[in-house]
Structure formats: structure tokens, C-alpha cells
Amino acid sequence: MAILIDGKQLAQKVNAQTQQRAAELQDQGITPGIAVILVGDDPASQIYTRNKHRLAVQMGLKSDLYRFPTDVKQATVLGTIKELNADDDIDAIIVQEPLPDHLDAVTITNAIRPDKDVDGLHPSNLGKLFANQPGHYPVACTPRGIMRILAHYEVPLAGANVVIVGRSILVGKPLLALLNNANATVTMAGRHTQDLHQLTEQADILIVATGIAHFIGADAVKKGAVVIDVGMDRLPSGKLTGDVDFDAVEPLAKMITPVPGGVGPMTIASLMEQTVDLAEWRRNG
């Protein structure tokens, strides 16, 4: 029987601290503000957008949604970012991924002011992270939430063999840097990886972010591994599930995150926390 990582409960703890900090800012006349740009109708983005708006409002943050159809023009998105960059009431800007193919994600990401880049995707923020620089800069919220989970559950990182399956700029790559900065030995796998199972079987900590429902079964996991499931997938029945076959893997694992209730709530908690961070940093340096 694995220890079930309760992301929901940990998120509530983080959210209570964030709410307290937001209230203190409000006493100074500052309401931290977040703006979300959502293009099209990616299902995982819709869950995320809905949940974070609900929580932001609950915490007394300003939360604005800019929703565009799939065929929106690049110039329209860039124009919105320009306005939000200049808007003093907005501390955090998110452009939901994935973007449709006709939009240039790199140009769009690079247009966000680095000090409002709450997803930590701007090259200046990513560069600082990879260089392990000290100081204040935003880091992608899902990786930040996962690091918080590992710290809370006292999972040793120095010298641990970590395998990350998935190498997106939003999840895999920043996680690689964070774990490497924490002295773990990190391997990142993708579609071109040869003999994936032979790699994942070695992992003390296995982190999966592929977007493929139940991609990881019991045969891919070492006994006693810590398993972190980032996936937000749908079964044909419509039920929300992860990239890990939970029922098969749970008996083997030392600890495991469920979907829902694992990484997802911690992503949102990290987003709220980092929005308040950005509001403080932008005013106080």
C-alpha cells in the first residue's frame, strides 16, 4: 500500500497562507491581479481556467479572462498582452497552452513582461532557473507545485534517480532544472527514447507528463518508487484520469499522486502563491 499524496490538502494549507498574504496587501490598497488568455477549447485548459478563477475570486484576487476563438489573429493576442503588460492592476499573465498551430507560441511567450510571467516561460526567467541563479523570478507553477509536494512528503532529492517522461517547456524542462538544482540525477525521456521501460524501472522518483491516459503501468515502475502523475486525461467514459494506471501501480509504489487531487490542486495553489509573489516583487523589488 502506497502513501497517497494528498495534493488537495496540501494545496489548502498553501492557499490559506496565500490568502493571508493577499489580505495584508489589500490593507495597503493593493489587490493582486491575474489575467488569463485562453484560445480555443482545450479541455485541460478549461478545467484549469475554471478552477483558478474560482479560487482567485475566493481569495479576493482580481481575475480576468480573455477568451478568443481558435482562429484568432496573432496580432490580437499580442495586442492584449501589450495592454496587460502596461496595466498596473495586473501582476500575473498566463497564456494557456496548447495554442493552435497558426499562432507562434515563442513570439507570444516572449511578449509577456518577465516580471508578470507567472508561468515562468520567458527565456529570461527560464535562463535564471537553468543557471540556478539566486533572486526573485517566477518558475512554472506545475513544477513548483511538484517540488512543494516532494518537500512536504520529505522525499530525498540529493542523489535520487529521477526520470521525467515528457519534456514540455511547461512541465518537463523546468522540472529538470529544479530537480537538478536540488542535486538529483535527472533523466528526461520523450517520444524518441529507446527502451523507456528500462529507464523508468530505475527511477526512485518517476514523474509522468505525456497526456496519454494510463501510459505507465506496473511493469514500468520500480518497487518502492515515488510516482508523480501530471496527466489530465479523459477516459472514453469521460472520466478524468492521469498518465499512470493508478490501480496497477499503487500497490508497488512507496508514494503516489492521484488524479484528480494530486498535482492539479498544487498547480493552482502555486499559481495563486506566485501571483502574490509577483505583486510583492514588482512593488518592492
Ligand SMILES: NC(=O)C1=CN([C@@H]2O[C@H](COP(=O)(O)OP(=O)(O)OC[C@H]3O[C@@H](n4cnc5c(N)ncnc54)[C@H](OP(=O)(O)O)[C@@H]3O)[C@@H](O)[C@H]2O)C=CC1
Ligand atoms: N496537473 C497539472 O497541473 C497539469 C497537467 N498537465 C497535463 O499533463 C499532460 C502533459 O502536458 P504537457 O507537459 O503540456 O505536454 P505536451 O503535450 O506539451 O508534451 C507531451 C510530452 O510527452 C512526450 N510523449 C508523448 N508520447 C510519448 C511516448 N509515447 N513516449 C515518451 N514520451 C512521450 C512528448 O515527447 P516529445 O517531446 O519527444 O514529443 C512530450 O514531451 C497533459 O495531460 C496536460 O493536460 C499539464 C500542465 C499542468
Ligand SMILES: Nc1nc(=O)c2c([nH]1)NC[C@@H]1CN(c3ccc(C(=O)N[C@@H](CCC(=O)O)C(=O)O)cc3)C=[N+]21
Ligand atoms: N500556460 C499554461 N499553464 C498551465 O499550467 C497549464 C496550461 N497552460 N494549459 C493546461 C494545463 C493543464 N493544467 C491544469 C492545472 C490544474 C488542474 C486541476 O485543477 N486539476 C484538478 C481537477 C479537478 C476537477 O475535476 O475539476 C485535480 O487534478 O484535482 C487541471 C489542469 C494547467 N495547465
